Each structure stands twice: as C-alpha cells, then as structure tokens.
Amino acid sequence: MTMLPLRELCGYRAGDKGDIANVALFADDDETYELLLREVTPERVKAHFGSMVGGSVTRYEARNVLALNFVMHGALGGGGPRSLRSDNLGKTLGGSLVRLEIDAPAALAGRRRPRPDVSWADEILRG
Amino acid sequence: MTVKIAGGQGFYGDTPASVGPLIDAGVDYLCLEALAELTLAILQKDRQRDESRGYTRDLPRYLAAALPAIADGKTKVITNAGGINPTAAARAAIDAAREHGVHGLKVATVLGDDLMTRLTDLRAAGASLAHADTGTSFDEFPGPPLFASAYLGARPIVDALRQGADIVITGRVADAALFLAPCVFEHGWSFDDWDRLAAGTLVGHLLECSGQAAGGNFSGRWWDLPRPWDLPYPIADVEADGTAVITKPAGSGGRVDFDTVRHQLLYEVHDPAAYVSPDVVADFTSATFADLGDDRVRVTDVRGRPATDSYKMLLAHHAGWSGEARVAFSWPDAYEKAKATAAIFKRRVEMAALPVQEWCLEYWGVDALGGPTSPRPSVTCEPPECGLRVAWRCDDPKIAALVGRELVPLSLSGPAAGLTGMGRGMGGGSPSELLGIWPTLVDKSLVDAHVTVALEEVSA
Structure with a gap:
C-alpha cells in the first residue's frame, strides 16, 4: 500500500446551501470508485477539515456517475451573506478535500492525473 | 416532438x-x-x-x-x-x-x-417556521425578517x-x-x-x-x-x-x-x-x-x-456589519510578520475601545482558503510571500469603519519590516451589512391559494 492524495485519483466540485457546503468527488473508473468508497469515509473528511467544518459530515453515493457527495454542516462561517470568509460560498473546498491522502494499492502508486498545460495562456499574456 | x-x-x-x-x-x-x-x-x-x-x-x-x-x-x-x-x-x-x-x-x-406580509397568518395557521437545518424555533428568530420567500x-x-x-x-x-x-x-x-x-x-x-x-x-x-x-x-x-x-x-x-x-x-x-x-x-x-x-x-x-407537502422557504435577518483590510509581506519570514501584524492590529483595536464581535484572519499564500487542510509553514516550507486579510464584524457600522484605521499606522509604526498595502485602500472601504439566512418549510396549502398569475399585453 502507498499513500496517494485524492488529487491523483478523482475530480471534484463544491457548492453551498446556507451554512452547508457539499463537495462531490468523481472517479474515472469502477476500481477507483470502490477505493474511494472504502477510504474516504465521512469521519476522515470531517477530521481533514478540522475547525473549518463545525457540524457533521454525511456521505452520499451516486454510483451511476462514479461520484461520492460529502455534505458538510456548519462549513461556511454562517452562510454566504453572513460569513466573514473570503470564500464565503465554499467554492474552493473541492481543492482542499483532494489534498487528503489515502492508502492506495501498489498498482496505483505511480498514478497521476494530468497536470494543466496552459501554454495558450502564456501566449495570450505575452501579447 | x-x-x-x-x-x-x-x-x-x-x-x-x-x-x-x-x-x-x-x-x-x-x-x-x-x-x-x-x-x-x-x-x-x-x-x-x-x-x-x-x-x-x-x-x-x-x-x-x-x-x-x-x-x-x-x-x-x-x-x-x-x-x-x-x-x-x-x-x-x-x-x-x-x-x-x-x-x-x-x-x-x-x-x-413573497410571504413577508403573511408571516403572522402563517404562524396562526400552524406553520412552525423552525430553522430547517438547526431546528431552532422561530420564536428565536433574530430581529425582524427582511424577506420571506417560498x-x-x-x-x-x-x-x-x-x-x-x-x-x-x-x-x-x-x-x-x-x-x-x-x-x-x-x-x-x-x-x-x-x-x-x-x-x-x-x-x-x-x-x-x-x-x-x-x-x-x-x-x-x-x-x-x-x-x-x-x-x-x-x-x-x-x-x-x-x-x-x-x-x-x-x-x-x-x-x-x-x-x-x-x-x-x-x-x-x-x-x-x-x-x-x-x-x-x-x-x-x-x-x-x-x-x-x-x-x-x-x-x-x-x-x-x-x-x-411543503415548500422550502427562505427568510433573512440583519446580522451586523463587516469591515476588512489587507496588507502583505515578502520573504523572509512573511508568515510570521503577517501573524504578528494581525495580533498587533487586534491589540490596537482593543486599546481604541472598539468592540468587535467576530474576527476572521486569513493568511494568503499560506492557508487562507485551505485552513487546516493546508501544509503548515516551516523552515523547509516557507511561503515566498504572505498576504494578510483581516475581516471583522461589529454591531455598529460606524465602529466597523473605525476598526480598519487602526491598521494604517502600522505601515510605519509596526515592527515587521516591509509591510505593503495590496493595491489601494489599506484601511478597507465602507462597511457592508451582513445578513443571516433562515431556511424553513411551509405547508403548500398555506401558500398555493395566494399564488396568482397576472397577464399583461404590451400595447403600442
């Protein structure tokens, strides 16, 4: 077994409702989905976010799209219009979640999701 | 089709x-x-x-x-x-x-x-309007509702x-x-x-x-x-x-x-x-x-x-006034300088007897977005620079405006070397009103009878 950050294993999207944030994780195949199901428990997600999430974390499964959805209560400093945080809508919480490292089978040890190639941006910015 | x-x-x-x-x-x-x-x-x-x-x-x-x-x-x-x-x-x-x-x-x-004018009726008809996430009773609703929409x-x-x-x-x-x-x-x-x-x-x-x-x-x-x-x-x-x-x-x-x-x-x-x-x-x-x-x-x-049988309904209430200010530090020791500046700022606000109900300190380039999920800065993981954003909540908008001014003198009279603003307006702008939102449920039968559709033709 080897430790691998979720960043190498799945995609993510975060959203808000009141003081509740949700982060969905998206696996690319069944094997990775099963791994996430086993390793990324709501308890681990709650511990990972520490003081950022005041309330409970619930996990929902959407196997049809190989996704897990984490619903985190008390996660936005009181909710959008009340929060003092810069990220008052929790838009960046997906990136924060995929920092979490999990035990992955050796076969996945070298696994990396592709890194962005933004050479087109360099071209525009040079102009 | x-x-x-x-x-x-x-x-x-x-x-x-x-x-x-x-x-x-x-x-x-x-x-x-x-x-x-x-x-x-x-x-x-x-x-x-x-x-x-x-x-x-x-x-x-x-x-x-x-x-x-x-x-x-x-x-x-x-x-x-x-x-x-x-x-x-x-x-x-x-x-x-x-x-x-x-x-x-x-x-x-x-x-x-829009149920603003019907809240008393709804309550009389048995709607509890308790907070849907926390269960808090509507009797504890903080202040007059500002809107109430199903x-x-x-x-x-x-x-x-x-x-x-x-x-x-x-x-x-x-x-x-x-x-x-x-x-x-x-x-x-x-x-x-x-x-x-x-x-x-x-x-x-x-x-x-x-x-x-x-x-x-x-x-x-x-x-x-x-x-x-x-x-x-x-x-x-x-x-x-x-x-x-x-x-x-x-x-x-x-x-x-x-x-x-x-x-x-x-x-x-x-x-x-x-x-x-x-x-x-x-x-x-x-x-x-x-x-x-x-x-x-x-x-x-x-x-x-x-x-x-119910509609979701959202109410809002006044929740104080916020202000914010930003400064930044370069390497070396950027994070330590930012932290010390935040502490000195807080102390100066206390000395000025400006009551602040809540603080939010963010260290940009360190953990402003990631919080505890971010790696801790250390000798081997020293951020090349660090922005400090401080936000605060006050009951009084005039106080919220005054708080930011306690940061400005630190550009010459704060001990950490090399404090800079982040663009213009170091002391922050005018305060903004914060609103708390209160999601609840309301029985459809109490709403539907009042839902109407008005049609108007655009005349020449």
Whole structure:
C-alpha cells in the first residue's frame, strides 16, 4: 500500500446551501470508485477539515456517475451573506478535500492525473 | 416532438452575451435563472434603498437580445428575475419591449412566493417556521425578517404558458422549475407523472448554472477546452418520454461531455437519491448518462417519487456589519510578520475601545482558503510571500469603519519590516451589512391559494 492524495485519483466540485457546503468527488473508473468508497469515509473528511467544518459530515453515493457527495454542516462561517470568509460560498473546498491522502494499492502508486498545460495562456499574456 | 430549452443565465451578474448563440441555435425556451440565496439578500438591500427595486436589473439587457425572436413567436422567455419584486420586473420587461418597438407580447407575472406580509397568518395557521437545518424555533428568530420567500414550483409558470404568455416573470421559484415548466406545458405531462417530472427537474438542474454544464468550474481537463474565453451556455433537447440530450450551440467553445455533465449533476446537491423540489422528489442516482460524442450527452431512466407537502422557504435577518483590510509581506519570514501584524492590529483595536464581535484572519499564500487542510509553514516550507486579510464584524457600522484605521499606522509604526498595502485602500472601504439566512418549510396549502398569475399585453 502507498499513500496517494485524492488529487491523483478523482475530480471534484463544491457548492453551498446556507451554512452547508457539499463537495462531490468523481472517479474515472469502477476500481477507483470502490477505493474511494472504502477510504474516504465521512469521519476522515470531517477530521481533514478540522475547525473549518463545525457540524457533521454525511456521505452520499451516486454510483451511476462514479461520484461520492460529502455534505458538510456548519462549513461556511454562517452562510454566504453572513460569513466573514473570503470564500464565503465554499467554492474552493473541492481543492482542499483532494489534498487528503489515502492508502492506495501498489498498482496505483505511480498514478497521476494530468497536470494543466496552459501554454495558450502564456501566449495570450505575452501579447 | 422535441422541446429545445436553454439555460441563458446562471446568476445575477452573468453575461447577456450568452443569449445570441442560444437564439441562433433555435431554442424554444430561454430560461434565465437569476437568483441565488445571496441574491435575495442583495435585492433586499436594493429594495430598502428604493421601493421600486428588488429585481435583477440586468433583465432588460437579456430581453434586448431575445426580443426579435420572441416577437417572431420563435422563443419564449421564463425567468425568476422578479426576485422580491416581480411586478417591477414585469414593468421593466414591458418597457424594454416598447423601447424595441415590439408590441402585442404577453408578459405574465407570477405572484405569491413573497410571504413577508403573511408571516403572522402563517404562524396562526400552524406553520412552525423552525430553522430547517438547526431546528431552532422561530420564536428565536433574530430581529425582524427582511424577506420571506417560498420556493414555488412549475405549476404557476405552466398556467402562464397556457394563458399564452411570451415572457414569464417570477419571484422565488425553485431554479429547476423554470426549466421543468416548458417540458410539462409542451409535452402535456401531468403533475403526478413523477418520473417525467423528475426527468425535467434533472434537466433543469443541469442547465440552471449556465456555463457550469459546458466546462465552467470544471476539475477535469479544463485547460483543454476549446476557446475557454467564450464558454457556451447549455441547451437540452427534451423528448415527450423525458429523454433529454444536453448539448451546446454548434461551433461554440467549451465542451459538453459525461465529465462536464456529472460535475453539474451534484452541484449544490445534498442527497442525490432524493433531490427535493417543489414538484417532485427526483432520484438523480437512477439516471443513465450516455456520451454520444460531439458535445451531446443523453440522459434517460430518471425516476421520481411524489412531491412533499411543503415548500422550502427562505427568510433573512440583519446580522451586523463587516469591515476588512489587507496588507502583505515578502520573504523572509512573511508568515510570521503577517501573524504578528494581525495580533498587533487586534491589540490596537482593543486599546481604541472598539468592540468587535467576530474576527476572521486569513493568511494568503499560506492557508487562507485551505485552513487546516493546508501544509503548515516551516523552515523547509516557507511561503515566498504572505498576504494578510483581516475581516471583522461589529454591531455598529460606524465602529466597523473605525476598526480598519487602526491598521494604517502600522505601515510605519509596526515592527515587521516591509509591510505593503495590496493595491489601494489599506484601511478597507465602507462597511457592508451582513445578513443571516433562515431556511424553513411551509405547508403548500398555506401558500398555493395566494399564488396568482397576472397577464399583461404590451400595447403600442
């Protein structure tokens, strides 16, 4: 077994409702989905976010799209219009979640999701 | 028969430039979703300043691009741009039509979602209005409510379409209902055909956040999207059996594929097997997605269960005043300098006897966004620079404004070397009002009898 950050294993999207944030994780195949199901428990997600999430974390499964959805209560400093945080809508919480490292089978040890190639941006910015 | 529906707006502040390509694609319905939870709060502040406001005022700019197609009978517009003042929004729509020389259109206004003047009645009729997330009793509601809106469903919009409306303006309706309504109307779905209602609701959910279905806010290969500066807004071709194909205007940038669509499927969703809308409880986990290639994703097999007896309702209350200020430090010891400056600032605010109810300290470049999930700075992990953002909450707006001034003298008289502002205005601008939101449930029977549709024809 080897430790691998979720960043190498799945995609993510975060959203808000009141003081509740949700982060969905998206696996690319069944094997990775099963791994996430086993390793990324709501308890681990709650511990990972520490003081950022005041309330409970619930996990929902959407196997049809190989996704897990984490619903985190008390996660936005009181909710959008009340929060003092810069990220008052929790838009960046997906990136924060995929920092979490999990035990992955050796076969996945070298696994990396592709890194962005933004050479087109360099071209525009040079102009 | 296929109904072609487009999501032309995802929030108040989105771009009306989306409309042209969608109209050119021949959409039957242009749905404009303008309201987030935060938006009602913004509109409430707007209405406090001017009673004739309280709707999203970019509506005429959206309509300007769509009016020729509306006048030709090719496209209808459905929007919740009415916010907390749909009547004023309808007035603006009618004015916009006249300005463009378009007459004879029918503009419908859906009323009855605004429950501000009915709160006492609702309570007397047995509505508890307890906080839906915390269970807190309404007796402990902090201060007078600033708005109180129920999330209506598709029914009144369908009524408006049956009466021949070309433009339907609502206040707070559930986002997906804007898109479900034309499916129900065109395909003659009944309001107890749960699977069909679930399919239309899922389609609405996929379209309601504009570019997010076509590669916006996307964690997949976002850097690979064609023409990313011109992301298209999504279109759904919906069949009578509820089958839908999610796509985008031909020749546009961005991408619609399985990955972009599933990202949107779970956006702001709690239990995906029970997506509770006013019209149906949709099971998003029952759906089958097929990537057909060429920016087409087919959705089938969506199942639904009977709708609940209640509407979601959102109230807001005043929650104090906030101010904020930003400074920054370069290497070396940037994080330590920022932390020391935050502490000195707090102490100076105490010395000035300015009462602060809550502080929020953010160290940009260290953990401002990631909080405890970020690696801790150390000798081997020293940030090259660090921005300090301090935000505070005060009961009194005058105090909130004074707090920031205690930071400014530290540019010469703070011990940490090399403090700089971040652009102009080190001490922060004028304070903003904070609003607390209070989600609750209200029995449908207490709301429905008051929901009305007003129709007005645009005269010359």
